[in-house]
Amino acid sequence: MVYTDVDDVSGNDDTIIVDVRAAGVCFPDLLLSKGEYQLKLPPPFIPGVEAAGVVHWAPEESEFKVGDRVSAFGVLGGYAEKVIAPLANVIHSPPELDDAEAVSLLVNYNTMYFALARRAAMRPGDSVLVLGSAGGVGTAAIQVARAMGASKIIAVVHRTGAMEFVESLGADVVLPLTDGWAQAVREHTDGRGVDIVVDPIGGPAFDDAIRVLAIDGKLLVIGFAAGAIPTVKVNRLLLRNVGVLGVAWGEYLHQVPGSAAVFAWGLSQLVSLGLKPPPPQRYPLSEAPAALQALADGGVFGKLVLEP
Numbered sequence: 001m002v003y004t005d006v007d008d009v010s011g012n013d014d015t016i017i018v019d020v021r022a023a024g025v026c027f028p029d030l031l032l033s034k035g036e037y038q039l040k041l042p043p044p045f046i047p048g049v050e051a052a053g054v055v056h057w058a059p060e061e062s063e064f065k066v067g068d069r070v071s072a073f074g075v076l077g078g079y080a081e082k083v084i085a086p087l088a089n090v091i092h093s094p095p096e097l098d099d100a101e102a103v104s105l106l107v108n109y110n111t112m113y114f115a116l117a118r119r120a121a122m123r124p125g126d127s128v129l130v131l132g133s134a135g136g137v138g139t140a141a142i143q144v145a146r147a148m149g150a151s152k153i154i155a156v157v158h159r160t161g162a163m164e165f166v167e168s169l170g171a172d173v174v175l176p177l178t179d180g181w182a183q184a185v186r187e188h189t190d191g192r193g194v195d196i197v198v199d200p201i202g203g204p205a206f207d208d209a210i211r212v213l214a215i216d217g218k219l220l221v222i223g224f225a226a227g228a229i230p231t232v233k234v235n236r237l238l239l240r241n242v243g244v245l246g247v248a249w250g251e252y253l254h255q256v257p258g259s260a261a262v263f264a265w266g267l268s269q270l271v272s273l274g275l276k277p278p279p280p281q282r283y284p285l286s287e288a289p290a291a292l293q294a295l296a297d298g299g300v301f302g303k304l305v306l307e308p
Helices: 027-034 099-119 136-147 160-168 181-188 205-211 234-240 249-255 259-272 285-296
Strands: 015-025 050-057 069-073 082-086 090-092 127-130 152-157 173-176 194-199 213-221 243-246 281-284 304-307
Touching: 015 069, 015 099, 015 285, 027 285, 050 082, 050 099, 069 082, 069 099, 090 259, 099 136, 099 194, 099 213, 099 249, 099 259, 099 304, 127 136, 136 152, 136 194, 136 259, 152 160, 152 181, 160 173, 173 181, 181 205, 194 205, 205 213, 249 259, 281 285, 285 304
Parallel strands: 127 152, 127 194, 152 173, 194 213, 213 243, 281 304
Antiparallel strands: 015 050, 015 082, 015 304, 050 069, 069 090
16 A cells, blocks of 8 residues: 555536545455455555545535535545545535544444434333444444433443443443353343344354343344354244344445435434544554554554544
8 A cells, every 4th residue: 555646536417526634444444455355446446435524526406515524435535635426425524523523423323323223223221232342333333322312231342451441432331252241241131131232243242142132132233343154043033032133334325315314314413412433543644554454453442534
């Protein structure tokens, strides 16, 4: 990866050009840069699927004007001073947040708002268990669940050094991902189990996560950070009256036009009531390789952001 000059971008009637003030660093960026993502791109290309900044140019008939603060997602090119994005992939940034905070909110928090509000139909008073709680998705899950009125949030971490950070996010109970964690969840719920499990890791923890669901409980499949893609015996779902739900925010937006603005509006209401991501770890754009390496090494709590 090199820090260099490239040709300027130009737009058309279906796109918008954004002056990037903050670019998010996420696992798809890391996998793309290593050639390990499901989408294989021949180099050279500019990584970066999350960006926030101000409108540099927009079509006259669009809802965006030059100078508007916006966030763009799901397109390459964010690791640059300017990025071009389809209009459907651009939303207004919350006025309560700066650009680095807005880009921190963009994918993970919209995903978790979609997961809890739409897929799980969460209601105030539900209890929530979050696996992989120190990562970007886990961080968002804890804060969004708290903002939506969860009665109890139990967070599970595999990095013992992350427990203090996770507690600061608003989790009621923080447990290490060691033998016996599922029994500890039952004890903290008086044997009932939890209403919702947020699972961005998959792997061996999946089976125990199903076992700790309360009746009518729902497990949200967000990803497979642990590497292995688990399977489930559906008779267990039938007998226990629980469900396993897939969560693919980006794919949903493709299939349901206009839904990005709906979920972004709902999330913005939580922001206006006080939801705010933890301070992001900021790197200069020129140090993108170091930021990606930090992500790969697992030493990141919360969100990494590049600033041109």
